[in-house]
Amino acid sequence: MLNPPISANERSRIASLKKLNILDTAPEDKYDRLTQFVSQLFGVPIALFSIVDSKRTWYKSRIGLDAKESHRNDSFCAHAILQEESFVVQDTLKDKRFAENPFVLSKPDIRFYAAQPIRSPEGFNIGSLCLIDNKPREFNLASQRQLKQIAAIVELELAARNGKAYCLESQLLNHDGFNQIATIGQKICRDADIPLAVMYFYVKGLAGLKDLKPDSYTTILKIVVNSLKLSSTGSDVIARYEESGFVGLFSNCSMNSLTSTAQQISTLVNNNLHQKRISNIEVICGLAEDDGKQSLDELIFNAYMAHYCNARN
Known part of the structure; x- marks a missing residue:
């Protein structure tokens, strides 16, 4: 298993995240509705709006998963935030970065993962909107485009946290x-x-x-x-x-x-x-x-x- 690299702008990314005052806040219907929607739209048992902190990945909204957070080194989402476009792993057992990941070898038995990075209003990738399945699957460009569009709604919701929307x-x-x-x-x-x-x-x-x-x-x-x-x-x-x-x-x-x-x-x-x-x-x-x-x-x-x-x- 390969630990996710740390981006060159990590300090600024974390500062941008902290400004949102979203970590460890209570569940919010506006985010839960979106994770529920993507779970149904793509037919996956698990959907998350995850936020990558300095040492952990915390789940602001989760469908189909009991855990509230995970260690950053074990996190798929910590890899996803290093991308600008969709991050897709069609079969985790065939990917050396994840084949020995504890979440692959045991619950929740991740075999498929797809995520679109979520940007803060300042433009830093602070987390992801992700889909998880316990069986391998393909995720074509049309599906990636749909996920990106829904992730844009999450970003609008983040930008609206100042109350203006x-x-x-x-x-x-x-x-x-x-x-x-x-x-x-x-x-x-x-x-x-x-x-x-x-x-x-x-x-x-x-x-x-x-x-x-x-x-x-x-x-x-x-x-x-x-x-x-x-x-x-x-x-x-x-x-x-x-x-x-x-x-x-x-x-x-x-x-x-x-x-x-x-x-x-x-x-x-x-x-x-x-x-x-x-x-x-x-x-x-x-x-x-x-x-x-x-x-x-x-x-x-x-x-x-x-x-x-x-x-x-």
Whole structure:
């Protein structure tokens, strides 16, 4: 087994990593959704968003693996960060760097590994988005391109840690954050021929309530956000697009299934509002299906117009 080399810019790389204040933080849904998505997309039992510290590799998000970290010398990801493009090991037993690695010879029995380096906002490779399987497999250029696109979303999330891409009240993406991430998500789905649709979800009566009834405003916002999160999956992108308008990019679903999801969200919101004895609030949904030609703005606009038509009926 060959230990991973240390890059020439290691000191600057570690300094850039420390600025993010991400090491040893709690799991975050925005990263867990992405690792869950790549696990399903590529059909692998293990997917990780790993961060390579000075002496360890720590897993910010992990699917299919119990361990929270590993020694850097045993880490595949410590090799991956030395690359600028995808790092692929089709069969670990045929690669002298990894054939005697403890993670190959025992649990989790790594036989296949593919990773795309994750860059900090300053441009240093601080970790990777990686896929692991217990059997050898190929990973063609199209798959590498898809993994790189999803890794770009992780990088956007890292860049957004300063809060500028998030609505602080709802802890959802804001207008700009959604446009950044959903644009990449739309491209990923189109490249993989995955159905895509947008939901515009309007909460009538929320506007202006913050100053008049701040407690009710907070309760309503919490109910809406929780309902949206409960009804979405790991590959969906949810945002507070406007003060009273929320938008979701839903992948791998038909219009029929998204209609059911919209009804589910509306029912959840209405039931919780009723339990809290909150009235004069109405939720209105609009849906639009991606035809493969629309821009993201056009797709959102079509969902908005569908909501507008539903509001008038």
